[in-house]
Amino acid sequence: MSDFIEQIASLIKKYAPQYGICVYSPIIAQAVLESASGTSNKVTNGRNNYFGLKWRNNRCAISNEYFEEWTAEQKSDGTYSNIVSKFCKFNSLEDCVIGYFQWTNISNYANLKGITDPEQYLENIKADKYATSINYVENLMNVIKKYNLTQYDDQKGDNKMVINVHAGHNPDGKIACGAISIIKESTEARAVKNEVIRQLQKLGHTVNDCTVDNGTSQSDVLKKIVAKCNAHAADLDISIHFNAGANDKSGNGKSTGTEVYVYSANSKAKEYADRVCAAIASIGFKSRGTKISQSLYVLKNTNAPAMLVECCFVDDADDVKLYDYQSMASAIVKGITGQTVSTEAPAEEEQPAAPVVKSLYRVQVGAYSIAANATAMQEKLKKAGFDAILVKS
Ligand SMILES: [Zn+2]
Numbered sequence: 060m061s062d063f064i065e066q067i068a069s070l071i072k073k074y075a076p077q078y079g080i081c082v083y084s085p086i087i088a089q090a091v092l093e094s095a096s097g098t099s100n101k102v103t104n105g106r107n108n109y110f111g112l113k114w115r116n117n118r119c120a121i122s123n124e125y126f127e128e129w130t131a132e133q134k135s136d137g138t139y140s141n142i143v144s145k146f147c148k149f150n151s152l153e154d155c156v157i158g159y160f161q162w163t164n165i166s167n168y169a170n171l172k173g174i175t176d177p178e179q180y181l182e183n184i185k186a187d188k189y190a191t192s193i194n195y196v197e198n199l200m201n202v203i204k205k206y207n208l209t210q211y212d213d214q215k216g217d218n219k220m221v222i223n224v225h226a227g228h229n230p231d232g233k234i235a236c237g238a239i240s241i242i243k244e245s246t247e248a249r250a251v252k253n254e255v256i257r258q259l260q261k262l263g264h265t266v267n268d269c270t271v272d273n274g275t276s277q278s279d280v281l282k283k284i285v286a287k288c289n290a291h292a293a294d295l296d297i298s299i300h301f302n303a304g305a306n307d308k309s310g311n312g313k314s315t316g317t318e319v320y321v322y323s324a325n326s327k328a329k330e331y332a333d334r335v336c337a338a339i340a341s342i343g344f345k346s347r348g349t350k351i352s353q354s355l356y357v358l359k360n361t362n363a364p365a366m367l368v369e370c371c372f373v374d375d376a377d378d379v380k381l382y383d384y385q386s387m388a389s390a391i392v393k394g395i396t397g398q399t400v401s402t403e404a405p406a407e408e409e410q411p412a413a414p415v416v417k418s419l420y421r422v423q424v425g426a427y428s429i430a431a432n433a434t435a436m437q438e439k440l441k442k443a444g445f446d447a448i449l450v451k452s
Pocket residue numbers: 227228237238244300301
């Protein structure tokens with residue numbers, strides 16, 4: 060499945076700019092839906108019609124053959140009628156992608172050019188009578204969400220994001236260092252934060268570490284974090300925290316779990332928050348879901364869409380048992396990007412070679428607790444012609 064998406068996404072990216080099309084996720088979703096992920100009758104047997112493109116004279120020049128197939132058309136009253144239609148035949152998936160752009164490159168579809176919002180693109184193409192399904196936009200938006208297809212949209216260069224990440228409190232041992240129980244919030248949030256940053260950077264995103272280590276109070280920590288966040292034009296702010304209040308230090312066999320806060324249900328961070336929750340739940344933690352809060356300082360005052368991740372509970376033995384910073388960080392990164400990065404620790408720095416200890420051979424003639432006896436022996440040896448040295452230890 061992801062191979063199919065990768066393949067079609069790269070072809071769409073290759074040809075879309077020539078036709079003035081700026082958003083890719085809705086087109087990938089159309090292919091997923093119309094071709095049943097490349098398995099439908101319109102695709103197999105060398106037909107290669109991934110978009111259900113109907114045959115129209117000269118409408119798409121790259122196809123010069125058609126085939127006939129039953130198709131269900133939805134009428135405005137919601138009922139369906141099955142009819143036999145003529146569809147374009149293509150030699151390959153690549154030809155079909157070119158065909159899609161040729162097919163839509165007529166004046167009726169001019170409203171697709173320059174659109175960057177996936178939903179708007181779908182509204183427009185539906186208005187152009189591309190499809191008859193009443194729920195066309197909704198169905199395709201669900202496909203986009205399900206497979207995180209907006210990751211293929213080209214917002215900044217090659218779909219790279221600018222992401223601010225911070226651990227939510229002062230470091231351990233200082234004032235305002237967060238919850239302390241079986242594990243310490245400040246320490247674990249920093250470990251997760253560092254690994255999230257490492258992974259996001261490995262995926263090519265620009266990451267700013269907005270963690271604050273020198274707050275003079277909790278509100279000062281928050282104020283400084285927000286100042287650091289707002290110093291960058293970012294696509295997303297991520298605040299990493301651990302929760303407390305489970306009061307289950309001995310472990311009752313149940314995870315208390317994870318929750319992610321966003322400022323409002325309309326926040327652009329909401330989609331990311333839902334996926335982060337699901338990803339953390341997939342490694343065993345209970346999902347307490349995405350929560351809306353207008354009272355959290357960071358969510359309220361940051362400019363970019365923001366989310367606050369309460370990874371799990373520091374005072375739940377079950378959560379602590381499940382928890383390790385690497386898989387927690389991987390889940391967060393998976394939720395944001397849809398991608399996974401190896402958690403292998405970065406290669407150990409090469410240790411400098413241990414200094415070679417050369418053997419040392421001493422010749423000793425005596426050891427004395429009384430200094431005078433030692434000096435007497437030294438004199439005796441010197442008189443005999445030896446270089447005698449006295450060493451006190
Ligand atoms: Zn916290």
